[in-house]
Amino acid sequence: MTGENRPLRVALIAGEPSGDALGAGLMRALRQETGDAVVFSGVGGAEMARQGLKSLFPIGDLAVMGLVEVLPRIRLLRRRIRETARALLTDQPDIVVTIDSPGFTRRVARLLTGRSFPLMHYVAPTVWAWRPGRARRLAGLYDHLMVVLPFEPPYFEAVGLPTTFVGHPAVETLAAARRSEAEASEAGRPPFRTRHAIPDGWPLLALLPGSRQGEVRRLLPVFAGVLDRLRQNGLDVHLVIPTVETVADMVRQAVRSLPFPATVVDVAEERYAAMLAADAALAASGTATLELGLAGTPTVLAYRVNPLTAAIVRRLLHTRFAGLVNILCDREVMPEFLQENCRPETIAPALLRLLTDPAARQVQIDACAAVSAQLGGDGEPGPSIRAARAVLAVAAKRLASAAAAP
8 A cells, every 4th residue: 555545556568468478467466465455557468457457558559579570560659659658647657667578668668757656667678688788778767677587687787777686477377377287187177188179199289479460470381381391200299379369360360271280279377288288389489488498398499580680680699599498508408490490391300309209308398497496486485476576665665755755
């Protein structure tokens, strides 16, 4: 509760499905920590809506990836940025937390001149991978930063931005999914395969072609080519495609042409259950590959962007790997196939090996098990509670300062 004996007013701004998931976890944790004495506003997707957020506009308006791909939607994006900033300045909540999506959230932050509320950001830009100058620019916009990787705080504290390592929410998300599936089994409820009528004896392959329409358009044809090669090698699989609201309709249309039967799931709980149930996965680079690693699902990572975007990024990149599991392990645990190597003929042998070679599977599973501890999965409280406590501490400090002012 605030000093005025009213609920704390928290605005949350998420611009893509991964941020929507983070926002939903933070909302749950804030409710827990305040005894439900909190109200929310801002921008989010289906998961944040389930926690009570009424979004200013559909999150799908912001689901654009790449330097070139954003150009056709620039007018809409600019309008949404202005609308978001205007709403925050009008409402003047007790605190604002922007979540990831730097292309959107930083532009909103720049428009918040004259704000009376503290401004926090959740999930740091990858200054350790490329464009380290972003750390100083972020320090000029925000009052506090919450990061999900243990080596990140020094990059931002060095430029005067208070930073808290809270841990990666994927750790607790997968742990909760694992508990839920175990409890369902103990209670005699059907496991994931049975719930979705997936035949016993078929390997279950998860396909995750991304959360943006451009990603799905580029990657699903490549993934389909990989599947053709698996069939040519005499392997039959059942597909499960964990997807998100921004691309669910597109994915359902596309799977009709795939060479194997497919089950599409777009509810958060079933997405994570699918990752746990899958025997292997082929996934676009992003948060999903980390979630698959924490689920213990052997994964091949593939990604392709517009060639111009790729050329620009390569000149700026300072890391050897694209996947977070590989970055944390400092070696290629998950095979990566990027840009010109993102082709069916190069990907298929690596995926076939994970589906058929127990030793290769176990090497990846063992490496991923060590990653969980690095990301805050080795104790309590979990990452979302830590994030909620950081938000509450910053809000309390500002509210106390305001109350003491003459």
